[in-house]
Amino acid sequence: MANAIYPTFKNSLLQGDASTALTGSGTTGLFAALVDTGTYTYSAAHQFYSSLSGIVGTDQEITTPTTTGGLIDGGDCTFTAVSGSSVEAIVLYRKNAGANTTWRLVAYIDTSVTGLPVTPNGGNITITWNASGIVQL
DSSP states (O other), X not given: OOOEXXXXXXXXXXXXOSSOOSSOOGGGOEEEEEEOTTTOOOOTTOOBGGXXXXXXXXXXXXXXXXXXXXXXXXXXXXXXXXXXXXXXXXXXXXXXXXXXXXXXXXXXXXXSOBTOSBOOOSSOEEEXXXXXXXXXX
């Protein structure tokens, strides 16, 4: 699977749906989840965080998110004290104050990320985004 913006997120953008802005922080921030692809398989039909499985470690907020010319970028992420299954992909999602059944999936990333794939050993996992940005719409 190559990197992909979830089609359901693109549709939400086009319709002006709530919880699509990616430049918030905290309860309205852009987050990254480490994913074991032996458990989770990307589907263009997935829309919300509750569709994910195989999440490894604790999700991290992407600090200083920017959206310039359709390019999503932000600070690198450090996942602390990670143990569990191997990690081959990252899923970006937009959190809100509601339940995870309302947190919109943004992008599935499994290529061009320094640090992946990785087998957790209880230490930190630092994800360094591509210098040209995280993902382009």
